[in-house]
Amino acid sequence: MKALLNYFTSLPSDILLADLSFTILAITIAYLLTTHSKWNWLWSWITSTDHKKIGIMYLLVSFLFFIRAGMEALLIRMQLAFPNNDFWVFQGDRFNQLTSTHGTVMIFLVATPLLIGLMNVIVPLQIGSRDVAFPFMNSLSLWLFISGGILLNVSFVAGGSPNAGWTSYAPLALNDYTPGPGNNYYPIGLQVAGLGTIMGGINFIVTILKMRAPGMRFMRMPLSTWAMFITSILIVYAFSALAVALLLLTFERLFGTVILSGGEGNPIIWQHLFWIFGHPEVYIIALPAFGIFSDVISTFSKRKLFGYPSMVFAIILIGFLGFMVWVHHMFTVGLNTNINIFFALTTMLIAVPTGIKVFNWLFTMRGGRIRFDTPMLYALGFIFTFVIGGVTGVMLSTVPADYQYHDSYFVVAHLHYVIIGATIFGVFSGVYYWWPKMFGKFLNEKLGKWNFWTFGIGFHFTFFPMHIMGLMGMPRRVFTYPEDEGLGFLNFISTFGAFMMGAGILFFIINIYLTTRYSKKLMLNDPWYSRGRTLEWTIPSPPPAYNFARLPEVKSREPLWDAYEKGYKNIDFIGEYEDIHMPNSTSLPFFIGIGFLIASFGFVFEIWTVAMLGMAMVFLLLGIRSFQQNNGIHIPKKTVMAEDRRSEE
Amino acid sequence: MTLRIALFVSGIISISGCSNIAILTPKGTEAYSELSLLYLSLALMSIVLLVVFTLFTRFLIKYRERPGQENDFPTQIEGNKKLEITWVVVPVFILIILAIPTFATTYQLDHEAESVDEPLRINVTGKQFRWFFYYPEFNIMLENEVKLPVDRPVVFNLHSEDVIHSFWIPQLAGKKDVLPHKENKLTITPDETGTFDGKCAEFCGASHAFMTFKTTVIEREAFKEWTNVADKQEE
Ligand code: HEM
Ligand SMILES: [Cu+2]
Ligand SMILES: [Cu+2]
Numbered sequence: 001m002k003a004l005l006n007y008f009t010s011l012p013s014d015i016l017l018a019d020l021s022f023t024i025l026a027i028t029i030a031y032l033l034t035t036h037s038k039w040n041w042l043w044s045w046i047t048s049t050d051h052k053k054i055g056i057m058y059l060l061v062s063f064l065f066f067i068r069a070g071m072e073a074l075l076i077r078m079q080l081a082f083p084n085n086d087f088w089v090f091q092g093d094r095f096n097q098l099t100s101t102h103g104t105v106m107i108f109l110v111a112t113p114l115l116i117g118l119m120n121v122i123v124p125l126q127i128g129s130r131d132v133a134f135p136f137m138n139s140l141s142l143w144l145f146i147s148g149g150i151l152l153n154v155s156f157v158a159g160g161s162p163n164a165g166w167t168s169y170a171p172l173a174l175n176d177y178t179p180g181p182g183n184n185y186y187p188i189g190l191q192v193a194g195l196g197t198i199m200g201g202i203n204f205i206v207t208i209l210k211m212r213a214p215g216m217r218f219m220r221m222p223l224s225t226w227a228m229f230i231t232s233i234l235i236v237y238a239f240s241a242l243a244v245a246l247l248l249l250t251f252e253r254l255f256g257t258v259i260l261s262g263g264e265g266n267p268i269i270w271q272h273l274f275w276i277f278g279h280p281e282v283y284i285i286a287l288p289a290f291g292i293f294s295d296v297i298s299t300f301s302k303r304k305l306f307g308y309p310s311m312v313f314a315i316i317l318i319g320f321l322g323f324m325v326w327v328h329h330m331f332t333v334g335l336n337t338n339i340n341i342f343f344a345l346t347t348m349l350i351a352v353p354t355g356i357k358v359f360n361w362l363f364t365m366r367g368g369r370i371r372f373d374t375p376m377l378y379a380l381g382f383i384f385t386f387v388i389g390g391v392t393g394v395m396l397s398t399v400p401a402d403y404q405y406h407d408s409y410f411v412v413a414h415l416h417y418v419i420i421g422a423t424i425f426g427v428f429s430g431v432y433y434w435w436p437k438m439f440g441k442f443l444n445e446k447l448g449k450w451n452f453w454t455f456g457i458g459f460h461f462t463f464f465p466m467h468i469m470g471l472m473g474m475p476r477r478v479f480t481y482p483e484d485e486g487l488g489f490l491n492f493i494s495t496f497g498a499f500m501m502g503a504g505i506l507f508f509i510i511n512i513y514l515t516t517r518y519s520k521k522l523m524l525n526d527p528w529y530s531r532g533r534t535l536e537w538t539i540p541s542p543p544p545a546y547n548f549a550r551l552p553e554v555k556s557r558e559p560l561w562d563a564y565e566k567g568y569k570n571i572d573f574i575g576e577y578e579d580i581h582m583p584n585s586t587s588l589p590f591f592i593g594i595g596f597l598i599a600s601f602g603f604v605f606e607i608w609t610v611a612m613l614g615m616a617m618v619f620l621l622l623g624i625r626s627f628q629q630n631n632g633i634h635i636p637k638k639t640v641m642a643e644d645r646r647s648e649e
Numbered sequence: 650m651t652l653r654i655a656l657f658v659s660g661i662i663s664i665s666g667c668s669n670i671a672i673l674t675p676k677g678t679e680a681y682s683e684l685s686l687l688y689l690s691l692a693l694m695s696i697v698l699l700v701v702f703t704l705f706t707r708f709l710i711k712y713r714e715r716p717g718q719e720n721d722f723p724t725q726i727e728g729n730k731k732l733e734i735t736w737v738v739v740p741v742f743i744l745i746i747l748a749i750p751t752f753a754t755t756y757q758l759d760h761e762a763e764s765v766d767e768p769l770r771i772n773v774t775g776k777q778f779r780w781f782f783y784y785p786e787f788n789i790m791l792e793n794e795v796k797l798p799v800d801r802p803v804v805f806n807l808h809s810e811d812v813i814h815s816f817w818i819p820q821l822a823g824k825k826d827v828l829p830h831k832e833n834k835l836t837i838t839p840d841e842t843g844t845f846d847g848k849c850a851e852f853c854g855a856s857h858a859f860m861t862f863k864t865t866v867i868e869r870e871a872f873k874e875w876t877n878v879a880d881k882q883e884e
Binding site: 164178304358564 | 682689690701713740751809820848849854
């Protein structure tokens with residue numbers, strides 16, 4: 001008992017606080033679940049193979065990670081608020097852990113899965129399908145993501161977080177310089193989560209190729225679906241490169257290979273592999289957002305998307321060029337001049353399809369009837385912010401000037417302008433837009449506007465000054481800066497802005513709480529004032545488990561809008577009612593996730609018996625799955641008909 | 650919107666004081682040519698910003714839904730070939746204007762080390778979290794500070810003893826990575842005397858923030874004297 005007490009009192013105060021708040025949270029949740037007898041309800045979600053529920057779980061879990069990484073951002077900003085500051089424990093190595101996990105969590109566990117979550121909810125609805133191609137694999141993707149996410153998140157209290165930056169460059173990330181479990185968490189946690197992401201990519205490629213409703217040709221797909229299709233292809237290629245890189249890093253750290261080290265090995269191999277993944281990743285998290293904005297802008301302007309074919313072409317071109325620009329992250333490495341010039345050229349070229357998209361969005365609004373609801377506000381905020389981020393992107397592509405910008409706060413400013421501007425604004429826009437579809441209730445508009453304006457204005461206060469800090473010579477990833485360089489004022493502004501962004505997120509949480517608790521069900525197919533254009537607005541909100549009682553027939557790009565123009569209330573559905581075949585729910589993916597979690601802890605701490613145990617569990621479960629007779633369930637025609645009638649009234 | 654940004658930018662710049670912004674006040678040939686690209690790209694990109702934000706503001710004001718229009722069906726158009734071609738061709742032109750000087754300067758900077766005559770050579774070693782400067786010509790070793798003569802090209806041979814660092818003196822030249830497995834070269838030609846901050850720009854561990862050094866650029870005479878004195882002291 002005394003030893004235990006000693007152990008706890010020896011912990012640094014931040015870890016103690018994290019432990020404590022986590023325990024309290026866990027107990028509260030368990031208590032609430034028990035008193036409301038909701039454990040069964042929870043289990044039905046965990047084992048669900050319904051793409052909508054999986055999508056919602058993706059959104060929820062990544063939002064929790066967003067809060068965690070956001071709190072880290074606030075801690076970073078507090079430490080940097082003043083020159084020579086000593087905030088709490090966050091100096092030196094502890095600060096480096098903060099930035100490393102902030103970056104890693106934001107990219108891998110927030111930006112990517114938030115969009116995959118939306119993708120899950122929306123894509124089958126937009127293509128008129130009843131589920132994704134592989135529902136079991138879909139659930140497995142989710143649980144691998146959660147498993148990898150838990151691993152990265154507990155590193156903070158169990159053995160130390162990764163501290164070599166979100167890029168985890170060798171040789172700093174190797175045993176010689178950062179021994180201990182901390183940097184093992186990075187390759188192993190990301191490997192598990194990445195595996196799930198690759199499966200998700202494959203799943204959506206097949207879903208979009210094979211499961212479109214009758215008449216939904218490629219050039220009739222909504223832009224969100226198009227973007228998510230190209231993104232899925234990027235995921236398969238890019239995350240495979242990452243998997244290789246992570247494997248090399250794992251081997252180097254656990255088994256002492258010498259591929260990435262400075263002596264016999266070559267640390268630049270890591271940088272190439274990482275950025276061959278890393279740049280396409282930027283588009284993996286940007287393209288779906290572009291798709292969402294295309295749908296939102298067109299809906300809230302009441303206009304057809306301007307230049308649809310060129311929008312599709314631009315997405316494909318961006319996806320393709322995205323694989324040919326990775327060296328722009330490595331201009332200062334000292335590669336051959338011709339290499340630098342080639343990659344500068346491809347980087348500049350990417351600006352062209354991006355420009356096409358921006359102008360098409362602008363001209364979509366021309367001649368429309370623009371409403372400024374929250375999804376649209378986020379879309380407009382995106383155009384404003386992203387154009388600034390794009391402009392600094394072109395500035396960064398001029399190699400000699402990049403010798404100055406690289407690894408300075410200028411880059412931190414640029415990356416947040418594009419990532420928050422596109423991905424986070426995109427997710428907010430999409431969540432506000434499809435919330436009524438997911439839950440049958442609107443989010444409150446007034447709180448939505450508070451959410452948008454505080455988050456948006458706070459964003460510019462936080463990140464605009466960083467451009468100038470970079471030009472003043474402030475390198476990124478420093479935990480302090482001297483008094484005499486005149487950086488204090490700008491840094492203070494930036495910290496102020498960060499808290500404003502935090503307030504924005506609070507408005508969002510309050511909004512969800514209040515509307516879920518108090519607002520009324522909508523009972524409308526198309527709650528956005530009958531402006532909907534695509535298939536997801538032709539079915540009830542929330543849709544039944546099987547989405548479409550009868551399959552729609554698609555005769556144009558915007559079937560619903562065309563029906564409205566002809567004076568109809570909804571599109572025609574073809575075919576007869578019939579028994580609908582749906583997949584079973586299953587607990588195997590959840591347990592496979594747990595197996596991976598156990599194995600990963602074994603690998604991280606190099607306790608091989610635990611690692612073997614976990615892997616054995618995974619293979620056993622895969623074996624069980626292979627021999628399972630899985631016939632799914634049939635929803636009888638009568639039920640379907642009755643439900644459909646009710647929703648039409 | 651544009652106006653607001655312009656005000657914001659100029660406000661922030663004037664508050665922080667332009668003289669503070671290292672990259673905008675270059676004291677070396679290389680930093681100067683890098684800065685001219687910054688200005689060129691900024692100027693070209695300002696055109697883009699201006700066009701986009703003008704259209705943006707105009708469309709938002711002009712086409713907002715006014716009361717009574719809720720049930721309108723505005724005309725729907727597919728696109729406009731001429732406009733779409735315009736916003737492919739014009740950006741390509743802008744990028745060509747930017748690309749040519751970019752490529753020229755890149756070549757020039759990367760090949761300077763071979764082309765300058767009689768440069769001063771300094772071997773730089775980065776080691777968590779210190780910088781060592783060795784002048785082979787004079788057999789002088791300095792730690793965390795380096796002295797340079799004005800107007801004479803200096804070639805730094807960069808090497809790391811442990812992890813990757815990056816060598817950066819913002820007012821004199823852009824950075825170059827300092828690698829453990831390969832030597833990199835960086836050429837700097839200081840144009841003015843003075844003291845400049847030098848830093849490590851590549852994240853290298855716990856005290857990365859403290860891996861800084863001082864660069865002093867002095868008159869050539871003074872430099873000669875210093876090397877004589879320092880040389881003797883060594884012996
Ligand atoms: C909520 C507001 C946010 C604030 C105040 C914030 C703040 C910061 C700061 C100050 C840094 C620089 C750390 C340093 O170099 O020392 C940073 C780095 C970074 N941020 Fe954020 N951030 C925010 C949100 C996000 C989001 C939403 C993403 C991505 C989805 C993101 C991705 C990153 C990445 C990838 C890095 C680089 C980490 C590294 O250098 O290893 N951030 N952030
Ligand atoms: Cu990139
Ligand atoms: Cu460093």
